Amino acid sequence: MIAFANRAAEVAAVAAQHADALDREARFPHETLRALKDARLLSILIPEEFGGESASLADVAEICSLIGQNCASSAMMYAMHNIKVSSLVSHGRDSNWHCDFMQRICEEQLLLASATTEGGIGGDLRNSICAVEIDGDNFKLGKDATVISYGAHADAILVTARRAPDAPSSDQVMAVVLKDQCKLNRTTGWDTLGMRGTCSEGFRLDAEAPAAQILPKPFAEIAAQSMLATSHLLWSAVWFGVANNALARAQNFVRAQAKGRPNVTPPGALRVAEAASMLQLMRANTLDGLRRFARAQADSDELTSVGFAVAMNNIKVGASRLAGEIINHAMLVCGILGYKNDTPFSIGRHMRDVLSAPIMISNDRIFGNMSNLLLIHRLDPHLAS
Numbered sequence: 001m002i003a004f005a006n007r008a009a010e011v012a013a014v015a016a017q018h019a020d021a022l023d024r025e026a027r028f029p030h031e032t033l034r035a036l037k038d039a040r041l042l043s044i045l046i047p048e049e050f051g052g053e054s055a056s057l058a059d060v061a062e063i064c065s066l067i068g069q070n071c072a073s074s075a076m077m078y079a080m081h082n083i084k085v086s087s088l089v090s091h092g093r094d095s096n097w098h099c100d101f102m103q104r105i106c107e108e109q110l111l112l113a114s115a116t117t118e119g120g121i122g123g124d125l126r127n128s129i130c131a132v133e134i135d136g137d138n139f140k141l142g143k144d145a146t147v148i149s150y151g152a153h154a155d156a157i158l159v160t161a162r163r164a165p166d167a168p169s170s171d172q173v174m175a176v177v178l179k180d181q182c183k184l185n186r187t188t189g190w191d192t193l194g195m196r197g198t199c200s201e202g203f204r205l206d207a208e209a210p211a212a213q214i215l216p217k218p219f220a221e222i223a224a225q226s227m228l229a230t231s232h233l234l235w236s237a238v239w240f241g242v243a244n245n246a247l248a249r250a251q252n253f254v255r256a257q258a259k260g261r262p263n264v265t266p267p268g269a270l271r272v273a274e275a276a277s278m279l280q281l282m283r284a285n286t287l288d289g290l291r292r293f294a295r296a297q298a299d300s301d302e303l304t305s306v307g308f309a310v311a312m313n314n315i316k317v318g319a320s321r322l323a324g325e326i327i328n329h330a331m332l333v334c335g336i337l338g339y340k341n342d343t344p345f346s347i348g349r350h351m352r353d354v355l356s357a358p359i360m361i362s363n364d365r366i367f368g369n370m371s372n373l374l375l376i377h378r379l380d381p382h383l384a385s
């Protein structure tokens with residue numbers, strides 16, 4: 001099997017070719033998806049026993065970053081698909097249906113989407129209004145899913161809902177719904193500032209499916225033990241890729257200036273140096289989080305600890321802020337050639353895409369949750385974690 005990086009490089013090249021068109025037309029990255037399927041990259045996280053390649057989350061993060069350097073929307077699609085796959089890998093292995101489904105993902109290279117956001121709840125992942133209604137061996141579910149990235153193009157959607165119509169809003173489950181088991185009626189479009197290729201439209205989602213498709217673990221456990229960490233780590237990897245590419249453009253800009261006037265250091269070089277140090281912080285933050293997550297997977301006390309939750313939240317808020325600052329620096333370095341959309345130094349798409357980072361589960365909401373945790377959790381006094 002060819003190394004993941006080589007396979008991802010081919011996908012990244014395809015994504016680069018179509019990135020401006022996706023952005024202009026706010027259309028789905030069909031070409032990148034085709035390339036991901038051809039390279040069989042949609043199933044690498046799935047264990048070998050089910051037909052996958054037992055890749056680590058760090059392998060997937062590297063691919064997200066590589067694709068993100070060329071097309072943020074394509075990279076986000078790949079990240080979100082893998083966040084859903086990781087829930088199946090971590091929490092679906094005790095269920096025959098989910099094991100068979102993992103096999104299908106490998107064989108058919110299925111694309112998974114996510115419906116957690118809900119009208120009236122917003123980005124509060126850990127509460128739902130809609131509820132699952134069990135009827136014999138089947139369940140029914142209707143959700144005002146206000147944002148489902150590439151929902152119209154996915155083969156299956158993982159949907160959160162209350163366990164039953166009389167369950168409290170935080171007693172949630174997550175169910176897999178295949179595309180032929182649900183009706184999606186579009187309620188809102190996706191004409192946005194950035195991330196235009198994710199096509200994250202709103203839908204009224206009505207589904208009926210076998211109850212065996214509901215993941216056996218409560219969603220509270222799925223969120224705490226895998227989804228929160230994998231989301232924050234893979235999103236950060238995407239934003240690292242976007243920031244990296246913007247800074248590379250700025251560096252090319254000052255190099256071109258330096259060539260024109262060999263004895264004068266271009267003024268923008270200082271900003272490039274400053275942004276490079278921020279990029280290093282971003283890399284260190286994300287890599288440390290990936291290592292910590294890998295360790296925690298073998299240590300259930302660590303996985304459920306407040307310290308781990310705080311660390312994973314910090315990765316997201318830190319990466320989303322740094323990415324914005326780095327790209328802002330890159331824009332200042334490139335000036336009008338960065339501001340224009342049709343130059344080798346254009347930064348506009350990067351800047352618009354990365355503006356989604358602080359609102360993709362609002363940083364303020366995350367800080368709000370963390371401020372409560374930090375009332376009880378003592379900060380780690382050690383440099384080595």
Ligand SMILES: Cc1cc2nc3c(=O)[nH]c(=O)nc-3n(C[C@H](O)[C@H](O)[C@H](O)COP(=O)(O)OP(=O)(O)OC[C@H]3O[C@@H](n4cnc5c(N)ncnc54)[C@H](O)[C@@H]3O)c2cc1C
Nearest residue numbers: 114115116117122123147148149195356361362364365368
């Ligand atoms: C590119 C992109 C793709 C997405 N894809 C998906 C997807 O596939 N599936 C999906 O389910 N969702 C998706 N989302 C939705 C996303 O993950 C968030 O849930 C959503 O953006 C939150 O919407 P909101 O801003 O209305 O939310 P809210 O979280 O309701 O926040 C609204 C405002 O209230 C403030 N606020 C809320 N709570 C607090 C608090 N406790 N403390 C302080 N301030 C607070 C925030 O600052 C925010 O400005 C996507 C979002 C983006 C940007």
